[in-house]
Every structure is written in C-alpha cells, then in structure tokens.
Amino acid sequence: MLRPSRWRPSVRLLVIAVPFLWLLLFFAVPFLIVLKISFSRMAIAMPPYTPVVEYLDSALTLRLNLGNYAALFADPQYVLAYLSSIQIAAVSTVLCLLIGYPMAYAIARMRPAARNIALMAVVLPSWTSFLIRVYAWIGILDANGILNRFLLWTGLVDAPLRILYTPTATYIGIVYCYLPFMILPLYANLVKLDQRLLEAAYDLGARPWKAFVRITLPLSRSGIIAGCMLVMIPAVGEFVIPEMLGGPDTLMIGRVLWGEFFSNRDWPAASAVAIVMLLLLLVPILVFNRHQQRQMEGRLA
Amino acid sequence: MAAAPTDGTHAGTHAAAPAAVDPERYLRIEGVRKEFDGFVAVDDVSLDIRKGEIFALLGGSGSGKSTLLRCLGGFERPTRGRIVLDGQVLDPLPPYERPVNMMFQSYALFPHMTVEQNIAFGLKQDGLSGDAIAARVGEMLSLVQLAKLAGRKPHQLSGGQQQRVALARSLAKGPKLLLLDEPMGALDKKLRSRMQLELVNIIEQSGVTCVMVTHDQEEAMTMATRIAVMDQGWIQQVGKPDDIYEQPANRFVAGFIGSVNLIEGIIDEDQPEYVTVRTGDFPAPIYVGHGITGYEGQPVAFALRPEKVYIGKQEPDGDNNKARGTVEDIAYFGSHSVYHVRLPSGAKVLANFANMKRWDSDGITWNDEVWVSWDDNDGVVLTG
Amino acid sequence: MNPGLGQRMLRWTVLGLGFAFLYLPIVLLVVYSFNSSRLATVWAGFSTRWYGELLRDRQMLEAAWVSLRIAFWTATAATVVGTLAAMVMTRFRRFPGKTVFGALVTAPLVMPEVIIGLSILLMLVSVGSMLGIPSKGMVAIWIAHVTLTVSFVTVVVSSRLQELDRSLEEAAMDLGANRVKVFFLITLPIIAPALMSGWLLAFTLSLDDVVVASFVAGPDSTTLPIKIFASVRRGVSPKINALASLLIMAVSLAAVVGWWLMYRKDQRRRRDMQLALQENA
Numbered sequence: 001m002l003r004p005s006r007w008r009p010s011v012r013l014l015v016i017a018v019p020f021l022w023l024l025l026f027f028a029v030p031f032l033i034v035l036k037i038s039f040s041r042m043a044i045a046m047p048p049y050t051p052v053v054e055y056l057d058s059a060l061t062l063r064l065n066l067g068n069y070a071a072l073f074a075d076p077q078y079v080l081a082y083l084s085s086i087q088i089a090a091v092s093t094v095l096c097l098l099i100g101y102p103m104a105y106a107i108a109r110m111r112p113a114a115r116n117i118a119l120m121a122v123v124l125p126s127w128t129s130f131l132i133r134v135y136a137w138i139g140i141l142d143a144n145g146i147l148n149r150f151l152l153w154t155g156l157v158d159a160p161l162r163i164l165y166t167p168t169a170t171y172i173g174i175v176y177c178y179l180p181f182m183i184l185p186l187y188a189n190l191v192k193l194d195q196r197l198l199e200a201a202y203d204l205g206a207r208p209w210k211a212f213v214r215i216t217l218p219l220s221r222s223g224i225i226a227g228c229m230l231v232m233i234p235a236v237g238e239f240v241i242p243e244m245l246g247g248p249d250t251l252m253i254g255r256v257l258w259g260e261f262f263s264n265r266d267w268p269a270a271s272a273v274a275i276v277m278l279l280l281l282l283v284p285i286l287v288f289n290r291h292q293q294r295q296m297e298g299r300l301a
Numbered sequence: 302m303a304a305a306p307t308d309g310t311h312a313g314t315h316a317a318a319p320a321a322v323d324p325e326r327y328l329r330i331e332g333v334r335k336e337f338d339g340f341v342a343v344d345d346v347s348l349d350i351r352k353g354e355i356f357a358l359l360g361g362s363g364s365g366k367s368t369l370l371r372c373l374g375g376f377e378r379p380t381r382g383r384i385v386l387d388g389q390v391l392d393p394l395p396p397y398e399r400p401v402n403m404m405f406q407s408y409a410l411f412p413h414m415t416v417e418q419n420i421a422f423g424l425k426q427d428g429l430s431g432d433a434i435a436a437r438v439g440e441m442l443s444l445v446q447l448a449k450l451a452g453r454k455p456h457q458l459s460g461g462q463q464q465r466v467a468l469a470r471s472l473a474k475g476p477k478l479l480l481l482d483e484p485m486g487a488l489d490k491k492l493r494s495r496m497q498l499e500l501v502n503i504i505e506q507s508g509v510t511c512v513m514v515t516h517d518q519e520e521a522m523t524m525a526t527r528i529a530v531m532d533q534g535w536i537q538q539v540g541k542p543d544d545i546y547e548q549p550a551n552r553f554v555a556g557f558i559g560s561v562n563l564i565e566g567i568i569d570e571d572q573p574e575y576v577t578v579r580t581g582d583f584p585a586p587i588y589v590g591h592g593i594t595g596y597e598g599q600p601v602a603f604a605l606r607p608e609k610v611y612i613g614k615q616e617p618d619g620d621n622n623k624a625r626g627t628v629e630d631i632a633y634f635g636s637h638s639v640y641h642v643r644l645p646s647g648a649k650v651l652a653n654f655a656n657m658k659r660w661d662s663d664g665i666t667w668n669d670e671v672w673v674s675w676d677d678n679d680g681v682v683l684t685g
Numbered sequence: 686m687n688p689g690l691g692q693r694m695l696r697w698t699v700l701g702l703g704f705a706f707l708y709l710p711i712v713l714l715v716v717y718s719f720n721s722s723r724l725a726t727v728w729a730g731f732s733t734r735w736y737g738e739l740l741r742d743r744q745m746l747e748a749a750w751v752s753l754r755i756a757f758w759t760a761t762a763a764t765v766v767g768t769l770a771a772m773v774m775t776r777f778r779r780f781p782g783k784t785v786f787g788a789l790v791t792a793p794l795v796m797p798e799v800i801i802g803l804s805i806l807l808m809l810v811s812v813g814s815m816l817g818i819p820s821k822g823m824v825a826i827w828i829a830h831v832t833l834t835v836s837f838v839t840v841v842v843s844s845r846l847q848e849l850d851r852s853l854e855e856a857a858m859d860l861g862a863n864r865v866k867v868f869f870l871i872t873l874p875i876i877a878p879a880l881m882s883g884w885l886l887a888f889t890l891s892l893d894d895v896v897v898a899s900f901v902a903g904p905d906s907t908t909l910p911i912k913i914f915a916s917v918r919r920g921v922s923p924k925i926n927a928l929a930s931l932l933i934m935a936v937s938l939a940a941v942v943g944w945w946l947m948y949r950k951d952q953r954r955r956r957d958m959q960l961a962l963q964e965n966a
Contacts (some may be wrong), residue, residue: 019770023789026832030804033811047810103703106696127936132929136710237797254799274800293787296774296843396858409856413874426861457957
C-alpha cells in the first residue's frame with residue numbers, strides 16, 4: 001500500500017503557481033505596462049499613444065518621452081491635487097479612527113451574542129451599493145436636504161449651510177464609506193484583548209482612563225495600523241466620492257487621472273499620474289504589506 | 302473479541318517484515334537528534350522498545366518528549382539519527398505511509414463526521430471494501446464499548462467518550478506502533494484514574510506496542526511497563542516504574558518522581574557490604590547496608606523517600622540513621638500526613654505517616670520534639 | 686468586572702450615534718423611494734410608481750443582469766484562487782519568493798481602484814491580443830474584478846485557517862490521507878463557512894464596483910453601477926432610490942435569514958453538548 005508520493009511536489013507547485021501567476025500577470029505586470037506608457041505620447045491612433053520601443057532602420061530605438069512627468073511637476077494644479085489628496089485622506093483617516101475606535105471598543109466589550117449582531121449591523125451597509133449610499137448623501141447635504149432643514153428647524157443656523165459640493169462633503173463621504181474598514185480590524189484586535197490585564201491594572205491602582213492609555217491603546221496598535229492603512233491608502237486615489245459630493249474645489253488625484261483618461265483621452269498622461277501616485281503610496285503600502293503578511297502567517301503578537 | 306493484527310499485517314498492507322526482528326528491539330530509536338533553529342529539542346536519544354510493551358516518555362515541558370513522539374509519528378524529521386520499526390526505517394516516510402497511529406491530546410476528532418465515520422476514516426484511506434470497513438468499525442466500537450453511540454458527532458459526546466473514540470480510531474488500522482500524546486490531559490482527576498486502567502486493558506488486549514508521552518509521573522507509573530525520564534532533550538533514566546522509584550539514577554530523577562529527602566554528604570567508609578556517609582545534617586554518619594561503586598571522600602547525595610522515614614517521640618535504638626528535630630509543619634492529606642521536621646543543622650526531613658487512627662490526639666503535632674529514623678537499606682546513595 | 690452604569694450609558698451612546706450615522710442615508714433612501722414626488726427632498730405622498738418605472742427600464746435591468754453574472758463568476762474564481770493563496774500563506778513552509786508572493790497577495794487590498802482599472806486596461810490593450818482576450822468586455826471586467834477581490838477572500842479564509850486546529854489535519858495524515866486528500870476531506874468541509882463568506886464578499890465587491898469596470902467595460906457590457914453612475918450625474922432620480930431600496934431589502938433579508946440559520950445551528954449544538962454532559966454525570 002506504500003504508494004510513492006512522487007506527485008506531491010508538483011501539487012504543491014500548482015497550489016503556489018495559480019494565485020502567483022494570476023496576480024503576477026494581472027496585478028504586477030500591468031504596473032510595468034503603465035510605466036512604459038507613461039513615457040509615451042498621446043496620439044490619434046489605436047491604441048491612442050505612440051510606441052515607446054520601435055524597430056526603425058534595423059535599430060531598436062527607445063523613445064522615452066518625459067513630457068508627462070515634466071507637466072506633473074510644472075503645473076501647480078497637479079502638485080496641489082497630490083497634496084490635497086493626501087491631506088483629505090489623512091484627515092478622513094483620523095476622523096474614521098476617532099469615530100471607529102470607540103465603536104469597535106464598545107462592540108468588543110459586549111456579550112458574545114450581542115457582539116455578532118452589532119458586527120453584522122456594522123457590515124450590513126457595506127453589502128448594499130456603495131455608489132447609491134454616496135448618492136443618498138447628496139440628498140442629505142443639499143441646501144434643501146435633511147441636514148439643513150434640521151439645522152434650520154432647531155435654529156442652529158439662520159441660512160442653509162453650503163456643504164454639498166465642497167471638500168467637507170467629501171470628508172463626510174469618505175468617513176461614511178470607509179468606517180467599516182476601520183472598525184473591523186480594530187474590533188478583531190480589541191476582542192482578543194484579555195480583560196484580566198485591565199483588571200490587574202485597576203487592582204494596582206490605575207484609573208480607567210490611564211489603564212486605557214497605558215494598556216489597551218498600545219496593545220491595539222496592530223489593529224490601529226491595519227485600520228488606518230486600509231482607509232488612508234485607497235482614499236488617496238478615491239474618485240467616486242469627490243466626484244459626486246465634492247465640487248470643483250475638491251482636488252483629488254483620482255479625479256485628475258479619470259479626467260486625463262476619459263475626458264482628455266490622454267492615456268500616457270493618466271499613466272504618469274498613476275505612477276507618481278504609486279510612488280507616493282509605496283512606503284505606506286509596504287508597511288501595510290509587511291504587517292498584513294505577518295498577521296496572515298500568524299506571527300504577529 | 303478479536304485482537305488487532307499486530308504481526309506486521311497492518312490492515313491492507315502486504316509488506317511483511319523481511320527478516321526476523323528481535324522482539325526486544327522492535328522499535329529502535331538510534332541517536333535521534335532534533336534541532337529547531339539552533340535550539341536542541343532532542344539530544345541524541347537512543348532507546349530500544351520491546352514488542353507489545355507500553356513505554357512512557359516522562360518529563361516536564363521542554364524536556365523533548367513531545368518532539369520525540371512527533372518524530373515517531375512522522376510530523377517532525379530528526380536532524381540526525383534514525384528510527385527503525387520492525388526492521389523498517391521510518392524516517393523518509395511521511396505520516397500517511399507509516400504503520401504508526403497516534404492518539405492526539407485534543408483527540409482531533411473530525412467534527413463534521415460521526416463516530417463511525419471517524420473510526421472508518423483510516424480504513425477508507427487504505428481502500429478496503431465497505432463490508433470490511435463496517436466489520437472492523439464494529440469490532441472497534443465493541444472494544445471501547447461505544448456501539449450505541451456510533452451515529453453521534455463528536456460534540457454530542459462527553460470527554461471520556463471522545464477519548465474512547467479517538468483510541469478506537471487509532472487502533473482501527475492495527476498499527477505496529479501506537480502513540481499516545483498526554484492521553485489523560487483533557488480529563489478531570491476522577492475520570493483519569495479510571496480511564497488509565499481501562500486504557501491499559503484495551504491496549505494490552507490488542508497487543509499493540511505503545512509509546513506514550515506524559516508529564517504526570519503517576520500516570521506513567523500506573524500505565525507503563527517501562528519509563529524513560531527525560532530532561533532537556535536527553536534521557537536521564539530508563540527502567541521499570543519500581544526501579545525508577547526505588548533506585549533513581551541521579552538527583553534529577555529522584556526529585557522528579559514522587560517526593561524525596563536529599564541529604565548531601567561525603568563517603569566516609571567504602572566497604573563491599575556497607576558504606577557510611579558523613580554529613581553535617583545528622584550527628585552520626587549515615588549507614589547504608591549495601592556497597593556502592595564509589596570511593597572514599599566522594600561527594601554524594603543520600604536519597605530517602607518520606608514513606609520510609611519513621612517518626613516518633615521515643616529515641617530509636619542504634620547509633621546511625623536517626624536524628625532529632627522539631628515538627629515545623631504538618632500537611633494533611635486525609636489518608637496520610639506529611640511531617641516537616643526541622644533538624645538542628647537547618648535541614649528539613651519529610652516523613653509520611655499514614656493516618657491509621659481517626660482523630661489521633663496522642664499523635665504528633667506542631668513544635669513537638671521528635672526522632673526521625675530509617676532502616677539501613679531504605680535509602681539510596683546517588684553519585685549523579 | 687461589570688461596567689458601571691455610566692460606562693454602559695457611554696457605550697450605548699457611542700454605538701447609537703455611530704449606527705445612526707451609518708444607517709441614516711439607507712433609511713432615507715428607502716423612505717424616499719416611496720415618495721410620489723420627483724424631488725428627493727420634499728415628501729409628497731406615498732407611491733410605488735418609481736418601482737414600476739424601474740422594472741420597465743430595460744436598459745437598467747439588462748445592466749443588472751450583466752452585473753449579476755459577472756459578480757457570480759468573479760466570486761467563484763476569486764474564492765478558488767483566494768483559498769489557494771490562503772493555504773500557501775498559512776500552511777506552506779518558507780520557500781524562495783514567499784515574500785514576493787505575500788506582497789502580491791496583500792497589496793490589492795489597499796491599491797486605489799483607479800490604478801487597478803487603468804493598469805489592467807493598458808495591459809489588456811498591450812498584450813491582450815496575444816492572450817486572446819479582448820481589452821474591453823465581460824471577460825475583461827471579470828479578470829479585473831477577480832484581481833480586485835481575490836485578496837479579500839484570502840484574508841477571510843486565512844483567518845479561518847489559522848484558527849483551525851492543526852491536529853485535525855495531522856490526525857488525518859496519521860490515518861493515511863496524503864495532503865491533497867486531507868484538504869478535500871477534512872480542511873475544506875470544516876472551513877466551508879469561511880469560503881462562503883469570502884464568496885459573498887467577492888460577489889458584493891464585484892457587484893458594487895464602478896471605477897474598475899468603467900475602464901474595461903465595452904459597449905455591450907455595461908454594468909449596473911456604471912449605469913447608475915451615469916444616471917446620477919444627469920440628475921437625481923427616484924428610480925435609483927427604488928433600486929437601492931430593493932437591494933437593501935434583499936441584502937437585509939439574506940442577512941437576517943443567514944443569521945437566524947446560524948443561531949439555530951448554534952442552539953442545537955449547545956443542546957447536544959449539554960445532553961452529552963448530562964448523560965455522563
């Protein structure tokens with residue numbers, strides 16, 4: 001019955017190869033192509049850009065057009081858009097953390113039966129169309145919307161606030177959509193926290209707030225990092241929310257990319273915008289990467 | 302009740318042992334060493350295990366016993382050395398090709414399968430016919446007396462029942478070697494004592510060779526025919542339970558098994574029929590009624606089990622093997638009491654005393670002056 | 686240690702405000718979907734006309750059908766690939782390139798969607814013809830969506846795999862099953878709920894995506910989100926409210942049913958364990 005296990009190594013290889021090849025081909029390699037096209041120039045052709053590598057007169061020529069990158073640095077609009085994106089993403093992340101941490105903490109402390117219901121309640125909105133929920137905010141934040149009518153009715157303001165089509169609306173939208181992404185990793189971390197550590201702290205004379213700052217907060221660091229990365233990094237490149245809720249004043253790099261691609265039909269310019277965005281996000285992405293990998297492998301404290 | 306085949310015809314196997322294997326060395330562990338990133342878990346262990354015996358690896362955590370067991374099961378590969386079972390070298394074989402089965406500490410019963418399906422699992426992997434499998438499963442269920450619970454799932458069983466299913470599952474294939482990983486670890490104390498004997502009965506009935514791992518010395522002494530005491534990756538002593546208890550090889554074993562009084566001293570007279578040990582703890586030298594391999598002036602430890610110590614208010618006869626002290630503490634265990642006697646030298650001697658009389662008010666109590674004494678051959682001289 | 690009343694009130698306030706924030710837009714959507722007036726901000730009486738109009742909108746319904754099909758195939762492919770990736774991350778020993786593998790698996794979790802959409806389109810335009818894949822169309826959307834969602838499935842499944850008692854898999858190997866058999870006979874049945882979660886997650890993400898799909902959708906593969914986005918830009922229409930409400934009600938129903946089934950299963954389990962304990966007492 002001692003069947004030889006000769007075929008086993010190839011099964012192992014297959015299991016590694018399938019996801020590896022898929023992601024390599026459709027996630028990693030495309031970045032290289034974007035890089036290549038960022039050095040090209042817009043053209044009326046199919047595909048709508050000039051070739052970067054050409055075979056002319058028996059010579060392989062490489063034409064690296066740096067005009068797209070030059071434009072990015074020369075035109076203040078681009079620079080502003082990058083900075084604005086980072087600012088909006090960062091502020092939204094902090095807001096998400098301030099709202100999400102207390103919620104995650106409260107849920108983690110509930111009885112197990114209640115916890116599951118609460119978690120489901122947090123995740124449920126995400127199962128419905130994100131697009132439509134953002135659209136709902138248009139109705140809420142409008143000059144005649146619910147929010148303004150409520151404020152007027154309570155007398156807190158005299159005239160309707162202009163929130164819609166301003167950066168403020170974008171903040172609200174991003175926080176709203178990304179909140180579950182902050183709550184879930186925080187919750188996963190906080191729920192594993194041993195209550196007895198806090199009890200020991202109280203026993204030794206620490207007041208609740210101090211115990212929180214000295215014990216709970218540091219121990220939930222991993223959840224905080226995960227949550228912040230999960231919100232901030234994609235938020236930098238966010239398109240739909242600023243497009244629907246922010247006005248022309250809300251400069252975000254995602255909109256710039258979209259505009260270059262769909263409105264200007266300038267694929268090389270869009271590529272350059274993408275590459276610079278990637279470079280900006282490279283370090284946070286690597287930090288998140290390492291953190292997430294270690295967690296998946298189970299080596300994280 | 303049919304016994305599980307253990308003559309090499311592992312159910313479904315047709316590989317018989319090539320030549321006659323010495324039953325005294327049925328399982329040979331030869332110079333096995335296992336390292337993890339520089340940490341040596343098992344340090345050059347060699348053991349010969351007899352066919353059909355129940356052999357215990359006894360040690361604390363970090364002693365290497367579990368690692369060694371996993372090497373036997375195929376879940377770890379030794380860094381050096383080899384393992385030979387019934388003439389077959391096991392090392393290159395993965396767990397699913399070894400004629401070895403293990404009962405896990407957590408039982409590892411498949412939660413999505415019934416008791417029957419759990420027991421049948423291994424037999425199905427061998428490709429037996431449905432009828433053969435059903436027959437064998439029936440045998441196993443009778444063996445562990447769980448025939449009525451065949452259709453239940455693991456979460457519908459109590460801890461003791463789960464253990465029996467796990468045992469039946471690991472015996473179903475009639476392995477040449479059965480491994481038990483802390484078999485009583487998950488049971489409460491009352492259940493433990495009962496199951497220890499039941500388990501031994503079932504294993505002996507099936508005749509399989511068994512290696513078990515435990516940190517509980519009582520368990521090892523009750524269940525095993527021979528014990529290997531392990532510490533920090535290597536074997537301190539191998540022997541039958543009573544040998545290990547009464548004749549420990551060194552201080553570690555003496556202290557690990559049961560409680561012991563260890564008195565440091567130096568050999569005074571070294572004769573073929575007796576030995577005397579001079580020590581600062583007793584006024585007169587200790588007289589040991591048998592010879593030892595040692596030399597005069599050698600520093601040794603004298604090991605004396607508390608149950609061998611007499612305690613009383615009268616001074617005993619003889620010049621040696623007695624001392625006077627004060628009762629400092631009494632630990633009451635219901636069936637017996639342990640008296641902690643403080644000697645003038647500062648050393649403490651433990652003496653066990655069975656509580657043969659109820660409410661013995663004439664007995665010894667705290668701060669009493671007492672004499673402790675023992676017979677010439679009740680203690681052991683340890684050189685290691 | 687029981688939290689004091691003050692602490693508990695604080696907790697409920699926090700949760701109350703948080704959930705109100707999360708659910709306000711949803712509640713408003715549903716309410717206004719029954720508004721007989723076109724304006725989303727003025728209530729003019731109860732009406733179901735928008736539902737009727739929605740169901741008569743052929744293009745909308747076709748787009749919905751396209752989205753559902755893509756979402757189904759995306760979820761299925763992402764679950765397969767994602768589970769394989771999760772096995773590699775949690776069960777395989779280190780091998781040269783595992784760090785790169787890990788990076789490839791975790792990066793899509795945070796990559797901005799505009800970058801994913803643009804890069805896949807450009808890649809399909811450049812080399813798609815070599816692979817026989819048209820650069821725009823349902824297959825392209827499917828590829829893009831799988832790439833987008835596979836990491837999420839991996840996270841869900843690997844989390845479950847880590848919690849799984851390794852001795853179950855070792856016991857199966859000990860009893861004679863090789864690793865492939867162990868996976869299909871033992872691991873897979875036990876982690877099945879996590880696979881289901883992953884499938885649903887990928888399904889939702891695909892169904893909901895507008896950015897990535899916009900880059901690779903062709904004229905005959907308009908997805909529902911693309912249609913909604915275009916429609917919203919033209920002006921607020923209560924038909925969208927109706928659509929949203931239908932979605933919300935469908936999802937809520939599924940969630941409640943799912944929760945109730947799990948609850949019942951849990952109750953039964955607990956009862957069984959109680960019985961087993963009592964029997965042996």
